[in-house]
Amino acid sequence: MKTIVVASGKGGAGKTSFTASFMAWLHGQGIRAVAADADVDAANLGLALKAGEPSERSTYIAGDAWEVRAEACTGCGACAAACRFDAISLASGAARIDPFSCERCGACADVCPTGAIKSVPAVAGELLRSPIAYGEALAHGELIPGEDASGKLVRQVRESAARIAGHEGLVVVDAPPGIGCPAMAAISGAGLLVVLVEAGASGIRDAARLLDNAAIAKVPAVAVLNKAGLSAERDSEARNLAAERGLDVLGRIPFDPAFRLAAERGGTWLDSGAPGPVEAVREACAAVAARAGLIPTTSPAGDAPERTAP
Ligand code: SF4
Ligand code: SF4
Structure with missing residues (x-):
């Protein structure tokens, strides 16, 4: 089984949107995948994946x-x-x-x-399996209000996704934000970690902390820059961070308000109708899929091209 984990050092960096877009892109390519929403405190992945009523429930x-x-x-x-x-x-x-x-x-x-x-x-909550529009199923958790998100729950969500995917399957995990125990439980043992680096001051700093932990966990990582193009200085800092850590930048996704509207409508970035940025998302998805060995590599290894919003 292959596991691709999408993470960021902070909330709001775009990891859930990228995870949903990646699942939709894989679906469009005919690649079957199970999604795991390990962001158990704010489990919103199901919205963009158009999850239906849970077909399985168990007590956590x-x-x-x-x-x-x-x-x-x-x-x-x-x-x-x-x-x-x-x-x-x-x-x-x-x-x-x-x-x-x-x-x-x-x-x-x-x-x-x-x-x-x-x-x-x-x-403390429930473990759920739900049908989704883009993929085989969604494994997710629902906490009782007041209960803590924990590495144990995240691990159980991952294990549930792995059972659904089977030995030869693919699991795409939306990790919790931050670098705490739940985030590490989502990242450890991943086949590929995709770090969404928001090209802003806090996004870069928090991504650096995440990468420190990923290095300790010995997880192979790549970077995808998000909200690029707002500041040349921040874009450069984000690229420098990736270069310092020896990470390939497999995507540069420009900031575009249409992404936010698409998310608020319950869609993925691919539904945003913004042609240039959508192409950048597709390229990032293809590059991640190629790096994970899901499709043949069509372009030389190295950083993704610059794309900006019109
Ligand atoms: S008050 Fe507390 S310690 Fe005393 S009997 Fe009741 S439960 Fe036990
Ligand atoms: S926190 Fe207080 S109530 Fe809870 S187990 Fe400890 S002593 Fe008992």
């Missing part, structure tokens, strides 16, 4: 939570005194744990003299 258990069995509680207050997170209140002679404040350390259970505090599975 984040670990252990703690619960007070009221019938065994004497209201002694030892648990509340032991809780460093002020998560326990005493009312009507019994302790109550606030699940939003509880850090699940278990100290309260250790001190409870009657064994009234028991661990229970912490249901």
Whole structure:
């Protein structure tokens, strides 16, 4: 199985839009792929891929939570005194744990003299499989409000996508933003990491941090510049970053307001109707597919040509 992961060091750099556009481009080429929305905090990939109602659902258990069995509680207050997170209140002679404040350390259970505090599975959300217009299926997760996105959930979304794709299949992952545990869980073990570098000050800095982590994880990476053409200085900084890290720039996608409108309409960049930028997206998709060995290489290795919005 091949896994291509699209990531960026920050939100808003265009990785979800590029992932959706890449899936649509692959679909147009007759290449079957499963999408995995690992951005579990803001799982929006399904909008652009026109996902239907989930065909499979399973419960996501984040670990252990703690619960007070009221019938065994004497209201002694030892648990509340032991809780460093002020998560326990005493009312009507019994302790109550606030699940939003509880850090699940278990100290309260250790001190409870009657064994009234028991661990229970912490249901934190659902793992879903949904049909999509551009590809075989979408594997995604849905968190219960207040639950943390975690590397464990991201890994389960990836594993679910891998099961659907099968041994010979292709999985395209939309990674969470940032460089935390969920992002690393999305990136590790990828066959190819596509780093969307937003050609702006924060986009370049955050992409650099992401690339540091990708190097530690020993994941082969390429760059696609997004929102290019707004500032020659930033474009040059983004290219320099790629050059310093030894990355080929496989695409330069110009900034175009039509992309934003297409996303707001629930489409991909390919639906934007902006001919020059759309061509740049197609070229980037083809270059990534060629690098991943999905299509023959038609152009020499190296950086993508400059294209600007009309
Ligand atoms: S320590 Fe145990 S018995 Fe005492 S208030 Fe807490 S849950 Fe109830
Ligand atoms: S598990 Fe830890 S954080 Fe949660 S209520 Fe008990 S002592 Fe407090």
